[in-house]
Amino acid sequence: MLDLHDKIEDAVAEIKKQWDKTPHAGVILGTGLGSLVQEIEVDVAIDYGDIPHFPKSTAVSHAGRLVCGTLAGLPIVAMEGRMHMYEGYPLDMITLPVRVMKALGAELLVVSNACGGMNPNYRCGDIMVIEDHINLMGDNPLIGINDDRLGPRFPDMCEPYQQTLVDRALKIARKEDIVAHKGVFVAVAGPNLETRAEYRFLRTIGADVVGMSTVPEVIVAVHCGLRVVGFSIITDMCLPDALKPANVEEIIAVANEAEPRLTTLVKGVLAAENS
Amino acid sequence: MPSDTLSYSQKVSEAAAFVREQTPTIPRVAIILGTGLGNLATHISPELTLPYAEIPHFPQSTALSHHGQLVIGTLEDVPVIAMQGRFHLYEGYPVMEAVLPVYVMQQLGAEILVVSNASGGVNPKYNGGDIMIMNSHINLMFRKHQALANDELIPPGSEQPGTLLYDRELIELALRTGRKEDWAIHEGCYVSLTGPNYETRSEYRMVRAIGGDVVGMSTVPEVLTAHSLNMRVLALSAVTNVAKPDALTETSAEEVVDIARLAEPKLTAIVTDLLKTL
Numbered sequence A: 001m002l003d004l005h006d007k008i009e010d011a012v013a014e015i016k017k018q019w020d021k022t023p024h025a026g027v028i029l030g031t032g033l034g035s036l037v038q039e040i041e042v043d044v045a046i047d048y049g050d051i052p053h054f055p056k057s058t059a060v061s062h063a064g065r066l067v068c069g070t071l072a073g074l075p076i077v078a079m080e081g082r083m084h085m086y087e088g089y090p091l092d093m094i095t096l097p098v099r100v101m102k103a104l105g106a107e108l109l110v111v112s113n114a115c116g117g118m119n120p121n122y123r124c125g126d127i128m129v130i131e132d133h134i135n136l137m138g139d140n141p142l143i144g145i146n147d148d149r150l151g152p153r154f155p156d157m158c159e160p161y162q163q164t165l166v167d168r169a170l171k172i173a174r175k176e177d178i179v180a181h182k183g184v185f186v187a188v189a190g191p192n193l194e195t196r197a198e199y200r201f202l203r204t205i206g207a208d209v210v211g212m213s214t215v216p217e218v219i220v221a222v223h224c225g226l227r228v229v230g231f232s233i234i235t236d237m238c239l240p241d242a243l244k245p246a247n248v249e250e251i252i253a254v255a256n257e258a259e260p261r262l263t264t265l266v267k268g269v270l271a272a273e274n275s
Numbered sequence B: 001m002p003s004d005t006l007s008y009s010q011k012v013s014e015a016a017a018f019v020r021e022q023t024p025t026i027p028r029v030a031i032i033l034g035t036g037l038g039n040l041a042t043h044i045s046p047e048l049t050l051p052y053a054e055i056p057h058f059p060q061s062t063a064l065s066h067h068g069q070l071v072i073g074t075l076e077d078v079p080v081i082a083m084q085g086r087f088h089l090y091e092g093y094p095v096m097e098a099v100l101p102v103y104v105m106q107q108l109g110a111e112i113l114v115v116s117n118a119s120g121g122v123n124p125k126y127n128g129g130d131i132m133i134m135n136s137h138i139n140l141m142f143r144k145h146q147a148l149a150n151d152e153l154i155p156p157g158s159e160q161p162g163t164l165l166y167d168r169e170l171i172e173l174a175l176r177t178g179r180k181e182d183w184a185i186h187e188g189c190y191v192s193l194t195g196p197n198y199e200t201r202s203e204y205r206m207v208r209a210i211g212g213d214v215v216g217m218s219t220v221p222e223v224l225t226a227h228s229l230n231m232r233v234l235a236l237s238a239v240t241n242v243a244k245p246d247a248l249t250e251t252s253a254e255e256v257v258d259i260a261r262l263a264e265p266k267l268t269a270i271v272t273d274l275l276k277t278l
Helices: A004-018 A034-039 A096-104 A163-175 A196-204 A215-224 A248-274 B007-023 B038-043 B099-108 B169-180 B201-209 B220-228 B253-262 B264-276
Strands: A025-029 A040-047 A065-069 A074-080 A108-117 A128-137 A180-188 A209-211 A227-236 B029-033 B045-053 B070-074 B078-084 B110-120 B129-140 B185-192 B214-216 B232-242
Touching: A004 A040, A004 A065, A004 A096, A004 B038, A004 B129, A025 A034, A025 A096, A034 A074, A034 A248, A040 A215, A065 A248, A074 A096, A074 A248, A096 A215, A108 A128, A108 A215, A108 A248, A128 A163, A128 A215, A128 A248, A128 B201, A163 A180, A163 A227, A163 A248, A180 A196, A180 A215, A180 A227, A209 A227, A209 B070, A215 A227, A227 A248, B007 B045, B007 B099, B029 B038, B029 B099, B038 B078, B038 B264, B070 B264, B078 B099, B099 B220, B110 B220, B110 B253, B110 B264, B129 B169, B129 B220, B129 B264, B169 B185, B169 B232, B169 B264, B214 B232, B220 B232, B232 B264
Parallel strands: A025 A074, A025 A108, A108 A227, A128 A180, A180 A209, B029 B078, B029 B110, B110 B232, B129 B185, B185 B214
Antiparallel strands: A040 A065, A065 A074, A108 A209, A128 A227, B045 B070, B070 B078, B110 B214, B129 B232
């Protein structure tokens, strides 16, 4: 991890050349959620390829740009397109943008993802505000010699997702009549979807939804001292006793349909930061 | 010969030969001193102290409160070899590097491995400061251990053990010491994760749900190695705090080290009692 400090500085220097504001928040947009970007008053959008040490994003429906601008009256940087472990990227590379957001001055990380719902009380298209997570990816972005300039050796994880932000998001959801739950996200490496037996296992260990992202970024956000709020859109239901084949097009369609609701919540949370 | 052209077993042999050149002592017991438990080494009458940096092919130790040296000497008149400072996977060592000292200690003659660690309790019957004797583990470290099937490293003439990882007789001895000394002592299951972050509330619940009593970031790779080499294993866990996922408070590394230090006299007594029986 000792080379991270220099990589962060390189990336920050390039971004600052093109954008001179200090972001309040960093936003990571997951599968099918990239068009939230249309809500941003964009100052500049920088291709990942033009930012030193940023990986290229390859997953379906991901663009791969860092969008700098204003959302809900706050300066933000948004990752349009994220990197996944199943694409073969090492976790320290996947999470570098989070450290760059912090180094640019952000104090809040907003993450979103598309996930499979395992809690039978959820429905396809619902939003879950992430209350906690379980890391079953079999890897951790903090493995390696710790750079104490970036964060502590053993970060505490008793509240990775700030409870006040969870409550705030749920309150906005109720006010706007959006179905939103509070639950536990379990991260697996993928890329295959889970077997029925794996869904039963993940449900048994306490998870409400399952996905292949987000947890590495959140671990690094906690390590470097960012507050975090996370949203999952349940894009397919994974009920092991009535499991149907998953379809990527359908998943993306559900995500797109849910996106205006996610946008409302994200804008609401950001607007409350301002007040 | 440059070290990158050596096979793993050649590296083990070179490291063992280097130690053997410095002392004729043949250790019977290997001891790995975990977080906050390093001072057990002060009870050893040392014949030789070797910083890891001087031993060929040894990795270097970076973790909090670890010194990083091999101590050879006698404890209760039994020749022992102790690792003061150990190698954690969260520091980035591949498994095979982290466990290399276990192969070396076995090759030097050790027949028993005593390993200690600091762990977080998830069994609500436990309290901070209790001792748990490991009778099983759940390995959630997701790391490859290439050499467990490597015949070259298994002592000739020995069969794969196929027995319990944790030696029943040694567990009983340790529990007896605990009863004799009147401490809270348990036997239970250790769940290993790589870390380095402490667990989330949901992860503590998971660890409990799958059968774990405590959770930690070490020990399992060394135990698997020792067992594959037919060593008898005793693994002691100092429970530094009990996680209550429904009312979780922050955990700090300093706090863990402080409580682990309180467990030192207990672990020392268990180890010395064990050595007296040999």
